[in-house]
Amino acid sequence: MIRLNVNGKPRDVDVADDTPLLWTLRDVLNMTGTKFGCGQGLCGACTIHIDGQPARSCITPVSAAGGKRITTIEAVGATAAGKKIQAAWLALDVPQCGYCQSGQIMSAAALLAATPKPSDSDIDTAMAGNLCRCGTYPRIRAAIKKAAGVTDTGA
Amino acid sequence: MRRRDFLKVSASAAVGGGLLLGFGLPVRSEVRDTLTTNAPFAPNAFLRIDRAGKVIFVSPLIEMGQGTYTSLPMLIAEELEVDVDKVAVEHAPADDKVYANPLIGIQMTGASTAIRAMYVPLRRAGATARVMLVAAAAQRWKVDPATCRAENGVVVHAATGRRLGYGALVDAAAKLPVPEKVALKEPAAFRLVGKAHRRLDTSGKVNGSARFGIDTRLPGMKFAVLAQSPVFGGKLASIDEAKAKAVPGVTQVVRLDDAVAVVANHTWAAKQGLAAAAPQWDAGPNAKVSMTDIVGQLARAAEKPGAVARNDGDAARAIAGAAKRIDAVYEQPFLAHATMEPMNCTVHLTTDGCDIWVGTQVPGLTQAAVMKLTGLKREQVRIHNHLLGGGFGRRLEFDGTVRAVQIAQHVRGPVQVIWPREEDIQHDMYRPYYYDRVTAGVDAQGKAVAWSHRITGASIVARYIPASIKNGVDPDAVESSANLPYGFPDIHVDWVRQEPPSGIQTTWWRGVGVTRGTFVVESFVDELAASAKHDPLAYRIAFLDKNPRARAVLQLAAERSGWGKPLPAGQGRGIALCTGFGSFIGQVVQVSVGKDGAVSPVHVWCAVDCGLQVNPDTIRAQMESGIIFGLSAALFGEITIKDGRVEQTNFGDYRVLRISEAPRIDVHLVNSTEAPGGIGEPGTSCVMPALTNAIFAATGRRIRKLPVGDQARAA
Numbered sequence: 097m098i099r100l101n102v103n104g105k106p107r108d109v110d111v112a113d114d115t116p117l118l119w120t121l122r123d124v125l126n127m128t129g130t131k132f133g134c135g136q137g138l139c140g141a142c143t144i145h146i147d148g149q150p151a152r153s154c155i156t157p158v159s160a161a162g163g164k165r166i167t168t169i170e171a172v173g174a175t176a177a178g179k180k181i182q183a184a185w186l187a188l189d190v191p192q193c194g195y196c197q198s199g200q201i202m203s204a205a206a207l208l209a210a211t212p213k214p215s216d217s218d219i220d221t222a223m224a225g226n227l228c229r230c231g232t233y234p235r236i237r238a239a240i241k242k243a244a245g246v247t248d249t250g251a
Numbered sequence: 252m253r254r255r256d257f258l259k260v261s262a263s264a265a266v267g268g269g270l271l272l273g274f275g276l277p278v279r280s281e282v283r284d285t286l287t288t289n290a291p292f293a294p295n296a297f298l299r300i301d302r303a304g305k306v307i308f309v310s311p312l313i314e315m316g317q318g319t320y321t322s323l324p325m326l327i328a329e330e331l332e333v334d335v336d337k338v339a340v341e342h343a344p345a346d347d348k349v350y351a352n353p354l355i356g357i358q359m360t361g362a363s364t365a366i367r368a369m370y371v372p373l374r375r376a377g378a379t380a381r382v383m384l385v386a387a388a389a390q391r392w393k394v395d396p397a398t399c400r401a402e403n404g405v406v407v408h409a410a411t412g413r414r415l416g417y418g419a420l421v422d423a424a425a426k427l428p429v430p431e432k433v434a435l436k437e438p439a440a441f442r443l444v445g446k447a448h449r450r451l452d453t454s455g456k457v458n459g460s461a462r463f464g465i466d467t468r469l470p471g472m473k474f475a476v477l478a479q480s481p482v483f484g485g486k487l488a489s490i491d492e493a494k495a496k497a498v499p500g501v502t503q504v505v506r507l508d509d510a511v512a513v514v515a516n517h518t519w520a521a522k523q524g525l526a527a528a529a530p531q532w533d534a535g536p537n538a539k540v541s542m543t544d545i546v547g548q549l550a551r552a553a554e555k556p557g558a559v560a561r562n563d564g565d566a567a568r569a570i571a572g573a574a575k576r577i578d579a580v581y582e583q584p585f586l587a588h589a590t591m592e593p594m595n596c597t598v599h600l601t602t603d604g605c606d607i608w609v610g611t612q613v614p615g616l617t618q619a620a621v622m623k624l625t626g627l628k629r630e631q632v633r634i635h636n637h638l639l640g641g642g643f644g645r646r647l648e649f650d651g652t653v654r655a656v657q658i659a660q661h662v663r664g665p666v667q668v669i670w671p672r673e674e675d676i677q678h679d680m681y682r683p684y685y686y687d688r689v690t691a692g693v694d695a696q697g698k699a700v701a702w703s704h705r706i707t708g709a710s711i712v713a714r715y716i717p718a719s720i721k722n723g724v725d726p727d728a729v730e731s732s733a734n735l736p737y738g739f740p741d742i743h744v745d746w747v748r749q750e751p752p753s754g755i756q757t758t759w760w761r762g763v764g765v766t767r768g769t770f771v772v773e774s775f776v777d778e779l780a781a782s783a784k785h786d787p788l789a790y791r792i793a794f795l796d797k798n799p800r801a802r803a804v805l806q807l808a809a810e811r812s813g814w815g816k817p818l819p820a821g822q823g824r825g826i827a828l829c830t831g832f833g834s835f836i837g838q839v840v841q842v843s844v845g846k847d848g849a850v851s852p853v854h855v856w857c858a859v860d861c862g863l864q865v866n867p868d869t870i871r872a873q874m875e876s877g878i879i880f881g882l883s884a885a886l887f888g889e890i891t892i893k894d895g896r897v898e899q900t901n902f903g904d905y906r907v908l909r910i911s912e913a914p915r916i917d918v919h920l921v922n923s924t925e926a927p928g929g930i931g932e933p934g935t936s937c938v939m940p941a942l943t944n945a946i947f948a949a950t951g952r953r954i955r956k957l958p959v960g961d962q963a964r965a966a
Contacts, residue, residue: 112499115519123474123517128466129459131640132518133591134672138902141591169459185457189449189868192876193316194456195463195591195640220911227902229591229641230316231879233913235872 098158102127103171113159117151118142120158121168129169129198133227140226143199144168150206150222169198177209177243184243192230200226204240213244297376298327300384304404304418306331307339311350312360312369313612314340314452315639315646316876317931318869319365321450323373325865329443330377330436332401333417340451345634347615358615361647361759363832363929366865370927371435378433380424387423388415438863438924447868452638464637465669467597467608472665473502475658476521479510479678482534482895483754487511495528504528505661512658518669537895540752545892546582549686549749553707557747558723560706560733564741566692569701573692577782581689581771582956585890586682586760589905592640593675596655599665604631606665609652610639617649624656643880644759647715648680676905677897681890682760683709684751687732687771691739697783698793701741704732704771709750709757731768731936736801736830737776737794755892761880762932765831766939770957773827773940778953787826787944788814800860800925801830804837807858807919812839821845822853825944829937832929834861835921838878838937840914842945848964852882852914852942857934859918862925870930871918877934878916883907885939889958 100107102125109124121127121144130153133141137152144153145167146160172178181204184190191197200223207214207222214222219240228236241248299307308327314320320340328335343350347357354368355361381401388406389396392413399408404417438445455461480486492504495513500520505512513524570576597608605627611617614634621632639646655668670678685708692701710725719726724733724746733744751757760766780790788809795802805828809815812824822843829836841854857874864870887906891898899905943954946963954962 111517111519112523115517119517119519123519126468127459128462128468131463131591132465132593132669134902135522136672136901136903139591173458182457186449186453189453189872191316191450191453191456192318192872193314193591193639193641194452194461197456198459201457224909224911227591227907227909229589229643229880229883229907231876231908231913232872233879233908233910234875234916236910 098162100158100161100166101164102166103168104165109158111158114157117144117153117156117158117161117166121153127168127170131195131198133196133199139196139199140203141196141199143202143226145172145202145206148206148209150203169202172202172205175205175209178205180243181205181208181240184239188235188239188242190232190235190239192232196226196228197232200228200232200236204236204243207240208243213246214240297373298380300380300417300421302418302421304416305339306333306337306417307341309341309343311343311352311358312365313342313610313636313639315360315610315612315642317365317873318450318866319360320452321448322366322866322869323369324451325443325448326369326373327377329441330374331381333404335443335448336451338451342636343614345614345618345632350615358613359647360612360642361644362763363931363933365931366927367833367929370865374435375433378435379430382430382433383424383427384417384420386427387420391415391423444865445863445867448866450869461638463592463640464597464608464610465592465595465640465667467637467667469597469599469665472597472667473514473516473662474518474521475505475512475514475662475666475668476518476525477510477512477654477658477668477670477674478525478530479674480532480535481677482532482537483540483752484537485509485535485895486533488531488533490528490530492528495524498524498527503662505658507657510654512668514662514666522671534895537752537754540895541893542891545684545751546686549684549707552747552749553686553688553705555747557705557707557745559743559745560724560729561742561744563743564701566701566703566741566743569741570690570692570703573700574695575693575697575782576690577693577779578688578690579775579778579955581687581774583685583767583770584888584957585684585892586884586888587676587679587890587899587905588641588643588645588760589676589902589907590639590641590643590645593672594645594651594670595668596652597665597667598655598659600625600656600659604633605656606633606635607652607656608635608637610637610646611649611652612639612642612646613649617652620649620653621656624653625660643761644763645679647759650680650756672902673900676899676901679890680756680758683711683757685767689771689775691775691779693779693783697779697785699739699779702735702739703743705745705747706732706768707747707749710748711758711763713748715758727764729768730764731772731829731831735768735772736798736828737791738797739794761877762936765829765932766881766936769827769829769831769936770939774943774953774955777825777940777944777947781947786815791826791828798830800835801828801837804828804835804858804860804921806837807921808837808839808856811858811917811919812841812854812856814839821949823945823948823950825941825946825948827937827941827944829933831933831936833926834859834928834930834933836933836937838941840938840941840945842942842949844946844949844963848961850886850946850959850963851912854915855917855938855941857916857918857937858921859930860921860923860925861928861930862923863927864920865927867920870920873930874918874934875916877932877936878938879908879913881935881938882914882942884935885942885957886959889960
C-alpha cells in the first residue's frame with residue numbers, strides 16, 4: 097500500500113511500486129481526466145504536476161511520487177496559473193477532439209507558473225513534448241499568450 | 252413509422268415526460284442542391300423538449316473535434332428560437348435508418364458531410380417544433396398563431412404581452428398535428444448561423460470531465476491489453492501463460508487464433524502480464540513481404556491500362572502530336588491515423604445481450620458486426636457512443652470492437668480492451684499506397700494540350716461500399732483526378748486496382764481520394780508551369796476560366812501571401828488548389844529549406860470558399876487542423892513494411908508535427924451564398940502539394956514521392 101497525495105487528498109493505493117501514476121490514477125482511482133497516449137513519454141497526453149513540476153505520468157512510477165503533491169487536470173483550475181490557462185483555452189476555443197488537451201493544459205499551466213511572461217521560444221520549449229493530432233498548436237500558442245497577458249504577434 | 256406519425260407523446264420518455272418529437276425530414280428533391288447520392292431517407296428523431304423547457308438534441312453525427320456538436324445545434328436553435336448554449340447534446344444510439352446520414356445512407360460521420368447533410372433537415376426540425384409550440388400557445392390564448400412569435404424559448408403574444416415558455420407548452424404541442432410544410436428562414440434573417448459561436452463542448456475538454464470511450468469505468472470492470480501477430484496474417488504459436496498469471500493483478504489470459512490478451516485488475520498489470528507471457532508467433536505466408544514487393548507490384552500493375560474514369564477527346568494522340576511530352580510518377584505511402592486516443596473498446600457480454608462503450612464514426616455498422624459475431628439480435632446489442640479522441644477515418648472501421656468482443660467472449664463481466672500505441676500503429680488499417688503515372692503534352696509555349704493520368708492502388712470502396720464501383724471505377728480512387736478543376740482540352744484518366752498482400756488492410760484517411768488526387772494533380776500542374784517557365788499561379792488561372800470559385804480562392808491566397816515578392820535565400824512559396832467536398836480551397840505555403848536540407852514550413856495562407864458558413868470559427872479551426880495534419884503526413888508520414896511487419900512503433904518513429912515546428916496560419920473566408928460545403932478534410936488535401944511546390948520554389952527539387960523526409964537534403 098502506497099499513500100499518495102492527489103489534489104490535496106491522501107489516497108492509499110495497493111499497486112506494485114513500478115506501476116506508473118497514469119494507470120494508478122485512471123484505473124485504480126478512476127480519475128480519467130489524465131490520458132493515455134503512448135506509454136513512453138513521447139506525446140505528453142498524460143502530463144500531471146508533481147510538486148508543481150510537469151511530469152509524464154505514463155513513465156513515472158508511484159514509488160517516485162510518495163510524499164509529493166500530485167496535481168491533475170481535475171484540480172489544476174484551483175491553481176492561479178491553471179485557472180488562467182483554462183479561461184484562455186475557453187476564450188479561444190482551443191480544443192478540437194480534446195483528447196490531448198488535459199496534457200496540453202497541464203504543461204501550459206506549469207509554464208505559466210514558472211514563467212509568467214513566456215516568449216515564443218519558452219512556449220516551444222515547454223510545449224514541444226505535447227502532441228496534438230487535431231493541430232490546435234496555433235490556438236495553444238495564442239491562448240498561453242492570452243493567459244500571460246502577452247501580446248500575440250501571430251508569430 | 253409513417254411521416255404523419257412522427258409525433259409521439261411519451262410520458263415515460265427519458266427526459267421526464269414532455270414533447271418527444273420525431274421529424275419527417277425533407278425528401279430528396281428539397282435538398283438536391285447539396286445532395287450527391289440518392290440514398291433513402293427515413294423518419295428521424297433529433298429533438299426533445301422537456302417540461303422545464305430543456306432542449307435536447309440527439310445528434311446523428313458524432314463529435315470528433317470537427318465542431319459538429321456546436322454547428323448542428325446552431326442549425327436547430329436558429330429555427331427553434333432558443334439559446335444554443337443551453338441545448339444539450341446526446342450521442343444518438345446505433346440506428347442506420349433513423350439516424351442515417353442522408354448523404355451516405357447509413358449512420359456515419361465522415362467524408363466532410365455534417366453540414367452538407369444536415370443543413371436543411373435540422374433547420375426543418377427546429378422550425379417544425381417552433382411552429383407547433385406557437386400553435387399550442389395561440390390555442391391556449393385563443394388568438395391567431397400569426398399574431399404570436401417565438402423568441403429565446405418563449406412564445407410571445409405581442410398585443411397583450413402574454414408569454415409562455417416552451418416547457419409549459421410541450422404537452423399541448425404534442426397533441427397537435429405535425430405541419431406538412433414549414434417555412435425556413437432566409438439566410439439574411441439568420442441571427443446565429445453565419446456568426447462565429449463558441450464551441451459547446453469546450454468546458455469538459457479543459458477540466459478533464461469530457462468522456463471518451465477509453466474513460467469508461469464500470470463496477471467490476473477488468474482491463475485487457477492486446478497483442479496481435481506482428482506479421483500480417485500470422486498466428487499465435489505459444490505463450491507462457493504461467494508467467495503472465497504470476498504477475499500480481501493478472502486474472503486471465505485469452506488466446507485467440509492470431510492474437511492474445513492479458514486481463515487484469517488494471518492496465519499496467521495487464522501490460523506486465525503480456526510482457527511476461529512473451530507470445531511467440533508463426534509468421535505465415537507474409538514472412539518475407541517488404542516494400543520492394545509491394546511497390547514493385549504497383550509499378551507493374553501501372554503498366555497496363557485500367558478502367559476508364561474519364562475520356563475527353565483523344566489524349567494519347569494529342570500527346571503524341573504535342574511539341575513536348577512531360578512524364579512523372581508520383582508515389583504516396585501507407586499512412587497510419589495515429590489518433591491521440593489509442594484504439595480501445597469496453598464490452599460487457601452476457602447471455603442475453605452485449606453492451607459496447609466505444610467512440611465510433613459508424614455505430615450502425617459496429618452494431619451489425621457485433622450481431623454477426625455473437626448471434627445476438629439488434630435490440631440486444633447496445634452501442635454507447637462517446638466523444639472520439641480523433642477519428643480521421645480510423646473509427647470508420649469496427650475491427651477494434653470485433654477484437655474486444657472476441658476477448659469479452661472469454662471474460663466474465665465487463666472488460667476494457669486497450670491497444671498499446673505500438674499495436675495502434677502496427678495494426679492500423681492504413682491509407683493505401685498509391686502509384687500515379689501522369690503524362691502531359693504541351694504546345695510550343697508550354698501550355699498543356701492533353702493530360703493523361705493512371706492511378707494504381709488499393710480500393711477501399713470495393714471492400715467498404717462495393718455498390719459504389721461503377722463501370723469498374725472506384726470513384727474515391729479517382730476523385731480530384733477524374734474531376735480535376737482545370738480545363739485541359741484532352742483528358743484521359745484510368746484506374747488500376749492493385750491490393751497489397753493479404754492481411755495488410757487499407758481504409759479511409761482524412762481527405763481520402765481528394766487528398767491523394769490533389770497531391771498528384773497540383774504537383775504535376777506545377778511541373779508543367781515550371782517546364783514552361785510560367786508563374787505557377789498564372790499557369791493555373793489560365794485553365795480556370797470556367798471555374799470562378801476556384802480561381803478566386805487561388806488569387807486570394809496568393810494576394811495575402813505576397814505572391815511574387817522576393818524572399819530570402821533558401822525560402823520559397825508554393826501554391827495549390829483543392830476542389831472537393833463541395834468546397835474550394837486555395838493555399839500558399841512559404842517554406843524555408845536550410846543548408847542541411849531541413850524543411851521548415853514558415854507560414855501558410857489559406858483561402859476558403861465553402862459556400863454558406865454555419866460557424867466561421869469552426870471553419871478556421873478545421874483549416875488550421877487540416878493544414879497541421881497534412882504537414883505531418885507530407886513531411887514525415889510513412890508506414891513501411893519489412894519481413895511482413897510494420898517497422899514503425901510509436902511517436903518516436905511515426906513522427907507528427909510539434910508546436911515548435913508548426914507554421915503561422917492565416918485563414919481567409921470567402922463570403923458566399925452557395926450551398927454549404929465540407930471543411931473537415933480539404934485543408935489537409937491542399938497543403939501537401941502546396942508544401943512540395945514551395946520546396947521546389949526554394950530549391951529546384953521536385954518531390955514526387957512522399958514523405959519529404961530528407962529529400963531536400965540531396966538538392
